[in-house]
Amino acid sequence: MTQRILIDPITRIEGHGKIEIDLDSYGKVSAARFQVPEFRGFEKFCEGRAAEEMPILTQKICGVCPIAHHIASTKALDDLFNVSPPLAAIKIRELIYHAFMFEDHLLHVYYLGGPDWLLGPDVPASQRNIVGLSDRMGKPFTSMMMAARNKAREIIARISGSALYPVFGLPGGISKSLSTEDRDFALSASDDMVSFARMSLNLFDKLLLKRPSMAEMMTDPLYYQPTYYLGMVDDTGRLSFYDGRIRIVDPDGTIHSTFEARDFSRHLVERVEPWTYMKTLALKDPDRGSFSGNEPAGIYRVGPLARLNVSSGISTPLAHAEYEKMMNYFGKKPVHHTMAYHWARLIEVLYAAERTAELARDSNILHSEVRTLPKPLLTERSGTGACEAPRGTLFHVYQATTQAMILKLNLVVATQHNAAAICRSVYQAASRLISDGQISEPITNRIEMAYRAYDPCLACATH
C-alpha cells in the first residue's frame, strides 16, 4: 500500500510548484516529483508582434528578473538587425545589468532562501520569512538591506523607467543617455552596495560557516550532486553576466566546450515530461570528458554555483578574493555541494556591486550618443541574445520578416537548465530524510531547502 505526501504549494520561490513524494509499503521514498503546474505561452503569443516591442513584451515573462529578459531581448534585436550599439549604450546597459544582479540576488538571500540559513531551518514556519528575519536581525540591519536594494533599483529606474517595468532597450542602443546626476547617484549608491555585499558575506561566515550545525549543511551528502556546469565567461574565462561565450565543464572540471551563444542549440536539447509544464534541458553530447558513474548523463546546472565552477576567476578584486576563499574551503573544483549556491550567490552580489562601481566611474558612460539606427532588413533573419540571468543562462532567439515582424521565437530560460538537477536534489533529500513514512515540519522544510538553493524561477522556466 503506497502513500503519497504532498507539499503544496512549495514556498519562498518564484512561481508555482508542488512536491509529490510516493512512499512504498516500507515507508521509504519510491519517487519524488518536483511538479511545475504553470504555463503561459510566450513562445506562441509573441509571434506576429513587432520585433522592436519584444524587449517590453518579453520582460513580462518575469517581474523578478525583467531586466534579464529585457537585455537578452535587446541583444537578440542587435543581432537580428546586425547593428552595434555605441560604447556608451553598452556601458549603460551593463551598469543597469549589474545593479539588477545585485538586487535580485539579494531578494533571494533575504526574502526567499535566506531565512533558512540565517534563522536556521528548524525555526517555526511562521517565522521563516522576511518578518521573522527582521525580528531576529533587528530593524537597523533590515533597513540597511532594504536601502541597499532600493538604491540599486533606483539606478535601474532612472534609466529604464522602473525596476519593475524596464523599457529602455532598443536594437542598436538604448532610449536615453546617462545624465551626470544619475551617474553621480549610481556612483554613490555603488559604494553602499559594495559595503552591504561585504557585510552579507561576513554574515554568511558568522551565521553559517562558523556554526558547526549549519556549516555541516554545506558539505552534507544530503545535498551533494555531481553534474556538468554551464555559464557565460569573458574572453579570459572569467565570470561574466552581460556578454561572453558559453562554457561547459565536466563534473571533474575539464572544459567540455566553449561556444558562441548563437550556437547553443548544437549543444543543448529540451525534453518534455508529461507530468510537469517545465521542459528540462540536457547536454546533447555528454560523452566527451572523463565523468563516469551511475548518474544519468547529460545533466548540467546553471546559476551562481555553476558560473563560479566554469569560471577561472572574477575580474573584480574583492569578489575574486571571496571566490578563492570558497574554492579553498571545498578544496576541489567544481564544487558539487548544492548548498554552496547560497555562498556563490553572495560572491556574485559582491562582484555585481564592484562592477557597478567600476562602470559608474567609466568616463565613456556619459557620452550622449546611445543609439545606432538599424538599417531595414533585406531578408528574413534570425537573432540570438544571451546573458546570465541571476538564476542561469538565458537565450532569446527570434526569427523575423523583412518588415521586422516576429515569425517565430524560441526561449530557453535560466531555471529550465536546472530542471533535472532540481528534481534529483529534491528526490535525494526526500529519500534520505524520510525513512519510515513519517514526515513533519521541519523535515518538509529541509526537503524544500533542496530546491531553494537554486533560487528557481518557475514562471521564467515555463514562460
Add this chain to the structure above:
Amino acid sequence: MNKPKIALYWCSSCGGCEESIIDLGEDLLKLAQSAEIIFWPAAMDARFSDLEALADGSILASLINGAIQQEDHVSMARLLRKKSRYVIANGSCAHIGGVIGLANLHRPEEVLQRAYIDAETVANPLRTIPGSQPSSGAPLPRLLNRVRTLDQVIEVDYYIPGCPPPSELVEKAIFSLLENNLPPKGSILSENRALCHSCPRQDSLPERLSVQRFKRIHETLWNPLQCFLDQGIICLGPSTRGGCRSRCISANMPCRGCLGPLDGVRDQGAKSISFIASLIDETDPEKIAEIVSGIADPAGLFYRYSLAASLIRTRNKRLEQTD
C-alpha cells in the same frame, strides 16, 4: 484583538505584482504588524490546506494577481472569494487580462504545440503535451479555452491597475483597506484621468495634433522633450489611466497602456484606435490606408494588456462558451 487577515495569491503571473509589494520595503514590515499575512506562497510558508481550513469570510482581503488561464486558477479564485470579505484584482493581468490575454489570438492547443513540440530546441518524438495524458502523480491543471480576467470568474471588489502597479498604488490600497477607508465597490484604485494630464511633455502639445506618418521606435530618433504623438510615434497616453508617474515617458519611451482604460471605457483597444484615427489628417482613402499601414501589429499594440477584457476577448469564438 485579532489582526485582520490578508492573503496574496498569483494565477498566470510573472511575480511582478509580488515584487511591487516587496518594494514597499519597511512599510511591508509595518503591514505585517497591523495585519496577519495568512497566505503568500512567494514569501511565506503556508500551504493550501491551511487556507482551506479557514472559516469563510475570515480573511479581510485577498489580493489576487495574474490572469485566469488554467482550471486551478478558477478554483483558487473561488476559494479565496469564499474565504474573503474583499477580493482585490491586483495588476493588469487580474484587472484586464494583461499580456497573457494575447494568447487568446490562438487556440490553447496551438500554444502548447509550439512550446512542447515545434520549438527548435525541443526533442519530443512522442509529441507529449504535459497534462494531456495520464502520468505519474497528480494531474496537471489544464489550460482554459481562453484567458480570462478575474472578474470574469468571481465577483471583484476593487482593482489596482498597472503592470505591475507602482508600489505606491498598492500601498495606498492596502492601507485604505486596513483603515476601512474605501471608495465605492468596483472602483479602480488610481486617478481617473488620462496619463497625458500628468505627462512631463504635455506643455509641448501643439494646438492640434496631426500625423502624416507613423514611425516605429526602432527606425527613428526622437526629441526627448516633445510629445511622442506630435512626432508620429504612437503613445497610448490619451487612452490610458494615469497614476504611474509616467515611468515609461521618463525613460524616453512611449506609453503602452498598462494601467488600462478610464472609468466608463468598455474597450481600451477600441478607445486607442479611435483616438489614433482622429489624428490622421487626411480625407483621401488611399492616403489614409497608407498611413494606417504604418502601424505595425495593431492587436499587439492596442490590445497588449486588455485583449481578455475587450469586446472581442478571443479569436476562438466557437470555443468561447465551453469551459
